[in-house]
Amino acid sequence: MKVAVLGAGAWGTALAGHLATRHDTKLWARDAALIESLSRAHENTRYLAGVTLPPTLAFEADFAAALAHAAADDALCVVATPVAGLRALCRSMRQAGIVPAHIVWLCKGFEADTQCLPNEVVAAELPEHRSHGTLSGPSFAREVGQGLPVALTVASASAELGARTVAAFHHGAMRIYTGDDIIGVEVGGAVKNVLAIATGISDGLGLGLNARAALITRGLAEMSRLGVALGGRAETFNGLTGLGDLILTATGDLSRNRTVGMQLASGRTLDEILAALGHVAEGVRCARAVLALAQSRGIDMPITQAVCRVLFENVTPRDAVQALLSRDAKAE
Structure with missing residues (x-):
């Protein structure tokens, strides 16, 4: 199969x-x-x-040439840009006059300005396109680059796109599952990054494993409430792209969003943290959008709200934790 991967960040490189x-x-x-x-x-x-790429991998600086490589009906285009770059990339496809037949994207989050999920961005920019979807799940690029086992889910309304993605990726140490709940998968991939910042703050303050478990569990409840309200299915959030991705991102030392939380707990400013990080931390980018969507639908997301207060309202991590602990008791 001919495959083009658009975007040479850590994740795009590892999957390529x-x-x-x-x-x-x-x-x-x-x-x-x-x-x-x-x-x-x-x-x-x-x-x-430190990750050596296979000698069979080719590199391309010409955008039109990369699109042409993946344009045919038996090819696949993998979009590996962040959410912030997805809309511009779709427009560039239209301007180049080459829209690949099958497109799967890897980005996780909400578009900050519009509060759109990636599938909504693609639908708006490529309204005639049908064979597209998202590939998501608990995964660190470095481990995939090292050939360690990983399981991901491709979600799409197109059975053909699902089958093509499986044919491309399901080999070696990588397992690919299929589904059609694209909203649920994308909400899980977005919200878990915000919740990972919360667990990073907790770990950075030394609040213990009990607190971490509580944040993950109650965070999953927040994720599920929002996802169902937006049209996702409840069971999706108990799978790889919900609970699985949340556990990895909230506890793994390779998690950029968890690192942001830990650094905030140490007293560093957000600007300092992001400048030193050198990579995208999607939880920071989409936290406001997640909270705005929840509030517009009357959904209670106290952990997400606490993260936003620390990130954007100069509330100290300890004060945000105290506010969470002082909330009234309620039924689970």
């Missing part, structure tokens, strides 16, 4: 490396210097240092 062990894969980045470095070293020293 996996795909290239079996398929004719090209990895595209808009940064020509990054493509040159990848071609020379077969390693993404900027975003995935």
